[in-house]
Amino acid sequence: MEESKPTNFIRSIIDEDLAAGRIQQVVTRFPPEPNGYLHIGHAKSIVLNFGIAQDYHGRCNLRFDDTNPAKEEEEFVAAIEHDVQWLGYQWDELRFASDYFEQLYTYAIELIEKGLAYVCELSAEQTRAYRGTLKEPGKNSPYRDRSVAENLDLFQRMRAGEFEDGSRVLRAKIDMASPNMNMRDPVLYRIRRGLIHHQTGDAWCLYPMYDFTHPISDALEGITHSLCTLEFEDHRPLYDWVLEHITIACHPRQIEFSRLNLQYTVMSKRKLTQLVDEGLVEGWDDPRMPTIAGLRRRGYTPASIREFCRRIGITKSDNSVEMELLESCIREELEVSAPRRMAVLRPLKLTLSNYPEDKVESLTVVNHPKREEMGTRALPFSREIYIDRHDFTEVAPNKKFKRLVTGGEVRLRYGYVVRCDEVIKNAAGEVVELIGSYDPQTLGKNPQGRKVKGVIHWVSAEHGLPAEIRVYDRLLSHPAPDSDKSVEDWKTHLNPRSLIRYTEARVEPALGEAESLARFQFEREGYFCRDSAATDSLVFNQVVALRDTWAKIAQVINPAP
Numbered sequence: 263m264e265e266s267k268p269t270n271f272i273r274s275i276i277d278e279d280l281a282a283g284r285i286q287q288v289v290t291r292f293p294p295e296p297n298g299y300l301h302i303g304h305a306k307s308i309v310l311n312f313g314i315a316q317d318y319h320g321r322c323n324l325r326f327d328d329t330n331p332a333k334e335e336e337e338f339v340a341a342i343e344h345d346v347q348w349l350g351y352q353w354d355e356l357r358f359a360s361d362y363f364e365q366l367y368t369y370a371i372e373l374i375e376k377g378l379a380y381v382c383e384l385s386a387e388q389t390r391a392y393r394g395t396l397k398e399p400g401k402n403s404p405y406r407d408r409s410v411a412e413n414l415d416l417f418q419r420m421r422a423g424e425f426e427d428g429s430r431v432l433r434a435k436i437d438m439a440s441p442n443m444n445m446r447d448p449v450l451y452r453i454r455r456g457l458i459h460h461q462t463g464d465a466w467c468l469y470p471m472y473d474f475t476h477p478i479s480d481a482l483e484g485i486t487h488s489l490c491t492l493e494f495e496d497h498r499p500l501y502d503w504v505l506e507h508i509t510i511a512c513h514p515r516q517i518e519f520s521r522l523n524l525q526y527t528v529m530s531k532r533k534l535t536q537l538v539d540e541g542l543v544e545g546w547d548d549p550r551m552p553t554i555a556g557l558r559r560r561g562y563t564p565a566s567i568r569e570f571c572r573r574i575g576i577t578k579s580d581n582s583v584e585m586e587l588l589e590s591c592i593r594e595e596l597e598v599s600a601p602r603r604m605a606v607l608r609p610l611k612l613t614l615s616n617y618p619e620d621k622v623e624s625l626t627v628v629n630h631p632k633r634e635e636m637g638t639r640a641l642p643f644s645r646e647i648y649i650d651r652h653d654f655t656e657v658a659p660n661k662k663f664k665r666l667v668t669g670g671e672v673r674l675r676y677g678y679v680v681r682c683d684e685v686i687k688n689a690a691g692e693v694v695e696l697i698g699s700y701d702p703q704t705l706g707k708n709p710q711g712r713k714v715k716g717v718i719h720w721v722s723a724e725h726g727l728p729a730e731i732r733v734y735d736r737l738l739s740h741p742a743p744d745s746d747k748s749v750e751d752w753k754t755h756l757n758p759r760s761l762i763r764y765t766e767a768r769v770e771p772a773l774g775e776a777e778s779l780a781r782f783q784f785e786r787e788g789y790f791c792r793d794s795a796a797t798d799s800l801v802f803n804q805v806v807a808l809r810d811t812w813a814k815i816a817q818v819i820n821p822a823p
């Protein structure tokens with residue numbers, strides 16, 4: 263797949279900064295909090311940050327923003343590292359914000375000594391009341407004018423564990439009347455005692471806030487452009503304030519872009535955690551999850567996810583992207599790269615009464631209709647075959663029905679033309695088996711004197727392998743489940759048909775050797791991939807359907823010039 267260099271407003275800013283000599287080399291970072299698995303929204307940020315470093319011969323760090331020990335875990339650190347690498351990127355340096363705890367503490371002391379930070383003892387509730395509202399200025403905390411010496415003493419004792427959680431915080435002394443609420447003496451440090459941090463253990467009970475940690479971590483790493491999502495736009499004045507008031511050489515430029523929202527799913531780690539913890543999905547890598555792990559198990563390739571990120575682009579406008587755009591990226595790739603195979607999801611046996619009982623023919627069939635270099639494989643043909651239930655009906659419902667009917671003919675893909683002569687039903691009147699015949703003159707040839715239009719897929723009953731085939735639909739049945747105000751709980755919108763298991767499926771023998779995550783086109787059914795979790799049975803997950811509904815949408819998003 264073509265991966266041309268993108269253009270966007272952030273790259274334009276970098277071009278200018280390089281041209282003007284403001285920077286010599288661009289340095290970015292991807293800063294996840296290790297409190298869950300990465301999702302496709304993070305991929306947007308990863309492709310942006312690592313992509314820029316790659317294209318500009320710059321550097322990009324992976325930095326864990328690990329300042330909240332209550333929600334973070336080592337498991338997530340390992341999963342995030344793996345996902346970033348799987349997406350095709352390698353960081354220059356691996357850092358943890360917690361690596362800087364000692365330096366951050368020193369910078370906090372500097373602010374205190376400059377009279378720019380103070381220890382506040384207002385309760386959380388009082389703090390809220392003092393902060394004011396968007397329409398009204400806040401009030402100064404009664405602790406705001408403490409002496410430097412008193413602040414230093416209290417701050418040291420906060421670190422030493424003398425005070426309870428919530429009893430004291432360190433706040434920046436900025437402006438309680440600022441129209442920007444983030445500038446009304448924001449909290450820089452809080453006490454969290456008795457927690458074990460995955461990196462620093464029990465060394466600290468005093469933890470820095472994001473708005474203090476982030477600019478300093480960026481500056482310490484020499485980041486030139488600190489790219490973040492739009493909700494941090496209002497935090498930028500604070501980002502700059504922190505760096506302007508401490509002694510630090512570097513002042514990175516924060517630039518915001520819009521978050522990715524994808525329809526029919528949820529994208530916040532908090533909500534994805536709920537799905538996992540409440541057992542509503544199989545885990546973080548459930549193929550229905552918008553996580554990188556879920557997309558990987560679903561059969562997405564790193565290139566298809568990068569291509570998706572390239573297509574959605576980077577802007578400042580909030581939008582919600584159609585799932586079809588993501589799907590079209592993998593579909594287009596698999597159309598070219600996936601070998602063709604045959605699999606019958608709902609088997610119905612068809613016995614060809616005029617085919618010799620112990621005869622087996624080995625048909626040589628191409629792996630890809632347009633790519634000869636992908637070679638051929640052997641496909642066994644025998645007297646008993648399975649076709650899909652959906653490819654048979656006793657009486658054609660209309661003229662468009664080109665599949666098999668009683669007394670009618672159809673071509674078996676790569677094989678013969680066959681006829682259904684007789685239907686066997688059970689006591690309930692349901693069709694359970696078909697008896698038919700084949701025309702021996704029709705292998706690779708049209709039948710004489712008549713036209714057979716329909717072609718269906720099939721698997722030899724004796725040779726086909728039992729498999730489970732899982733077909734997926736959207737996880738949620740509402741395009742924006744978390745913004746629907748008419749329901750109390752977004753989980754009300756969970757789609758009960760998001761997973762359908764075909765447990766009786768039969769697949770052609772060549773699929774028995776499919777490797778974990780190998781991808782195929784199952785003819786007439788869609789693209790499928792061998793499940794990576796079910797190791798001792800044959801399970802295939804649907805990656806995406808065959809039909810391309812994207813063309814339509816593309817016109818709306820990118821109207822023809």
Ligand code: ATP
Pocket residue numbers: 292293294295296302303304306307327489490491520521522523529530531532
């Ligand atoms: P969530 O709300 O899902 O937990 P987050 O922003 O809190 O997301 P972080 O781990 O803090 O998650 O994010 C790491 C980086 O990924 C940040 O720079 C963040 O802006 C970016 N990011 C997270 N979600 C998205 C998204 N939907 N689109 C684009 N970038 C995102």
Ligand code: MG
Pocket residue numbers: 295
């Ligand atoms: Mg976060």
